[in-house]
Amino acid sequence: MHHGFGIDITTGATIVVAIVSFIYFIGIMVFGTYFSKFSKNLNDYFYSGQRFAWWLAAASMVATGIGSYSYLKYSEQGFNTGMSSTMTYMNDWFIVPFFIFGWLPIIYFARVRSIPEYFERRFNRTARYFAVIIIMAYMFFYIGYNLFTMGVAIEGMFGIRQLWSIPVITLFIGIYVTFGGQTAVIFTDLVQGIMLYIAGGLAIVAGLWALGGFGEFWGWLPVAHRLPFVDLVADPKFNASGLFWGEALAGSIAFTFMNQGFIMRYLTIRSVHEGRKAALFNVVVCLPLSAIVVGAVGWLARAIVTKQAAVGGALAGIEPIHIENTYHTFIVVCWETLKRNSWLFGFVVAALTAALMSTIDTLINACAAIGIYDIYKPLIKPHADDRHYLKAARWASALATVLGLLLVIWFNRQTGSLMAIHYKGIMLIIPPIVTTIFLGAFWKRFNALGACVSMLIGVVFTMATNWWPGLVRPLAWFVVGNAADIYMPALFGMLVTAVAGVVVSLLTRPDTHKDITGLTVETLDKAMEMYKGGPPNHVPGRPVKRIEVRLDESVPPGLISVSPAAMETMKAHEGDMVYMTDARPWLGGLRSQHVRFAAPHAQADRVVLMSKATRDDAFLLDGRPVTLDKIF
Amino acid sequence: MSSRKSEAPLILAGTLFFVYGFPRAVIRWLGESSPWTPYLYLYGLGLVTFLIGLRVILKSRACQPGRGHDSAWLAVLLLGYAFFALLHAAWIMAALYIPFKGGG
Numbered sequence: 001m002h003h004g005f006g007i008d009i010t011t012g013a014t015i016v017v018a019i020v021s022f023i024y025f026i027g028i029m030v031f032g033t034y035f036s037k038f039s040k041n042l043n044d045y046f047y048s049g050q051r052f053a054w055w056l057a058a059a060s061m062v063a064t065g066i067g068s069y070s071y072l073k074y075s076e077q078g079f080n081t082g083m084s085s086t087m088t089y090m091n092d093w094f095i096v097p098f099f100i101f102g103w104l105p106i107i108y109f110a111r112v113r114s115i116p117e118y119f120e121r122r123f124n125r126t127a128r129y130f131a132v133i134i135i136m137a138y139m140f141f142y143i144g145y146n147l148f149t150m151g152v153a154i155e156g157m158f159g160i161r162q163l164w165s166i167p168v169i170t171l172f173i174g175i176y177v178t179f180g181g182q183t184a185v186i187f188t189d190l191v192q193g194i195m196l197y198i199a200g201g202l203a204i205v206a207g208l209w210a211l212g213g214f215g216e217f218w219g220w221l222p223v224a225h226r227l228p229f230v231d232l233v234a235d236p237k238f239n240a241s242g243l244f245w246g247e248a249l250a251g252s253i254a255f256t257f258m259n260q261g262f263i264m265r266y267l268t269i270r271s272v273h274e275g276r277k278a279a280l281f282n283v284v285v286c287l288p289l290s291a292i293v294v295g296a297v298g299w300l301a302r303a304i305v306t307k308q309a310a311v312g313g314a315l316a317g318i319e320p321i322h323i324e325n326t327y328h329t330f331i332v333v334c335w336e337t338l339k340r341n342s343w344l345f346g347f348v349v350a351a352l353t354a355a356l357m358s359t360i361d362t363l364i365n366a367c368a369a370i371g372i373y374d375i376y377k378p379l380i381k382p383h384a385d386d387r388h389y390l391k392a393a394r395w396a397s398a399l400a401t402v403l404g405l406l407l408v409i410w411f412n413r414q415t416g417s418l419m420a421i422h423y424k425g426i427m428l429i430i431p432p433i434v435t436t437i438f439l440g441a442f443w444k445r446f447n448a449l450g451a452c453v454s455m456l457i458g459v460v461f462t463m464a465t466n467w468w469p470g471l472v473r474p475l476a477w478f479v480v481g482n483a484a485d486i487y488m489p490a491l492f493g494m495l496v497t498a499v500a501g502v503v504v505s506l507l508t509r510p511d512t513h514k515d516i517t518g519l520t521v522e523t524l525d526k527a528m529e530m531y532k533g534g535p536p537n538h539v540p541g542r543p544v545k546r547i548e549v550r551l552d553e554s555v556p557p558g559l560i561s562v563s564p565a566a567m568e569t570m571k572a573h574e575g576d577m578v579y580m581t582d583a584r585p586w587l588g589g590l591r592s593q594h595v596r597f598a599a600p601h602a603q604a605d606r607v608v609l610m611s612k613a614t615r616d617d618a619f620l621l622d623g624r625p626v627t628l629d630k631i632f
Numbered sequence: 633m634s635s636r637k638s639e640a641p642l643i644l645a646g647t648l649f650f651v652y653g654f655p656r657a658v659i660r661w662l663g664e665s666s667p668w669t670p671y672l673y674l675y676g677l678g679l680v681t682f683l684i685g686l687r688v689i690l691k692s693r694a695c696q697p698g699r700g701h702d703s704a705w706l707a708v709l710l711l712g713y714a715f716f717a718l719l720h721a722a723w724i725m726a727a728l729y730i731p732f733k734g735g736g
Contacts, residue, residue, distance in 0.1 A: 216733075229671055
């Protein structure tokens with residue numbers, strides 16, 4: 001008998017679980033590697049050429065947002081404090097206006113490849129390298145943390161030492177990210193997001209079944225566990241006040257504005273309008289659903305335990321559930337409510353693995369993007385051809401994977417709970433950078449000196465709270481927070497950074513010598529014009545669907561020609577940007593490209609003319625119709 | 633431009649006053665342990681953040697109602713705030729008013 005799960009499981013069942021997980025690993029690796037053929041150049045490798053449909057990017061964000069630790073951490077939180085475990089997933093709406101009308105169009109139209117690149121264009125090179133250091137710290141923290149938590153879980157489940165399990169996992173992930181690039185990441189994350197929901201849904205249905213339905217679940221869940229919020233200040237590690245300042249503001253801004261992985265997802269989308277749809281879907285649908293998927297097993301566990309105590313024994317059809325170590329809540333409840341079925345349980349364990357892989361692959365790809373665009377290209381080899389950079393990008397992905405692996409050694413030496421290590425680290429890293437991004441995007445007067453000084457001061461003072469926690473006390477009192485909580489350093493760091501940035505900028509001369517058009521919210525009209533290369537056409541038109549492609553070498557590469565009737569349907573003019581995609585919508589833009597309208601042709605209405613080069617660049621297949629949609 | 637400059641200190645002072653006064657007023661009214669206190673804290677201070685965001689995007693003309701899809705997106709933003717606020721309010725009421733079978 002093997003008791004590694006904290007549950008009774010036979011050796012045979014353990015082997016079944018391991019086989020299911022292994023098959024899943026191999027399947028995902030092969031699937032991801034297939035998409036390497038869609039990475040022709042560096043832009044494809046990292047950004048997939050700004051061509052995907054909103055739903056594909058949004059769906060793949062699900063898997064990115066759920067890490068390997070999410071199931072364990074949120075199920076534990078759900079068991080301890082109930083449905084308030086959803087708070088961190090459902091408090092993002094307040095910053096959405098800043099994102100969809102501010103930051104998203106800025107980075108999209110300015111064709112910003114990485115946040116540090118934005119810092120150089122908006123401020124100067126010094127600011128760029130401040131940003132590189134902080135963002136890389138943030139990314140590697142997440143990579144190391146994810147690998148570490150997965151190693152901990154595997155050690156607990158199979159008894160395999162982290163020394164062996166983590167390098168093997170890292171090798172599998174490294175292979176498909178290194179060769180596949182962003183397209184591989186997006187498509188594997190789409191599949192893994194679906195897997196996560198199916199596995200989470202399976203665990204929830206099994207729990208509800210064991211309880212006797214939703215009415216029984218709600219009836220046996222204590223009132224305090226049903227509430228969507230925890231007490232305002234009572235618990236220093238989980239309270240409503242701290243979560244608002246540290247999570248809803250600092251954490252959400254970091255995740256949406258600064259997380260290179262998410263930024264790259266938005267940059268793969270075919271237009272800003274579609275990017276807004278992805279953001280909306282993510283905040284309104286994906287995040288609440290994810291909150292349920294990762295936390296519900298903990299809520300069910302609490303209801304089951306309460307009902308067991310009331311009826312004086314096990315519920316009908318399942319063994320009694322005892323959670324001695326809340327860290328294993330998810331594993332214990334799934335195993336029992338799935339009636340110890342090792343195949344189904346193996347599927348759930350594979351989903352845990354999926355959560356790890358889908359978060360890590362995005363982070364590795366994002367680290368490689370920063371490594372190439374912010375370090376290798378500007379500092380080491382500025383004038384190489386695209387093929388060279390693509391090769392370097394693959395090496396950078398491999399290097400990022402290895403560095404993440406090495407960080408696990410550091411995590412291994414840390415003490416305290418997983419949640420404490422996570423939030424304590426993140427709350428110390430993010431404040432200076434999120435504040436500087438925010439001021440840079442929304443305050444034109446913010447200058448380079450202000451940015452550099454504020455980041456430096458922000459880092460020093462935020463880190464200082466680690467040794468002198470009393471620094472946050474006056475601020476905690478002012479906002480009615482808990483002075484001992486792990487979120488207040490984030491608010492303190494943001495405030496110090498903002499004050500330093502504003503004071504220095506107001507006391508020094510504005511950066512009048514620098515062209516920051518398109519890099520602040522006030523200049524977005526101009527940014528749109530620069531992106532298009534002419535005045536934008538905002539008149540809404542209708543897409544033209546399933547139109548026949550004919551090759552015509554007289555149409556220059558990058559341009560297409562359609563009939564006047566098609567132009568009228570789309571309300572388009574010559575020179576307007578148009579999105580051309582394979583007519584099969586379920587491809588999500590895998591075979592597509594941004595092109596421009598040439599002068600209309602005089603052939604049949606439902607024909608589009610283009611050169612072979614244009615067709616090949618869009619990965620279009622011979623004989624397949626396309627759909628056209630004017631961007632602006 | 634000058635009116636914008638003169639508005640900024642007023643907005644800052646107003647925000648600070650609200651951040652200081654609102655939670656204390658809510659606690660005095662409902663008590664610190666009421667389930668509605670964290671709700672009002674989140675949606676009260678969150679509303680300030682949200683409104684500042686709306687003001688910034690409208691003043692900067694990043695959002696221009698009447699242009700393209702901007703009006704629709706502005707409506708989505710307002711409805712989104714209402715959606716989450718109502719969802720959480722309904723959730724609290726369901727938690728409080730549906731009887732608990734455990735007797736505690």
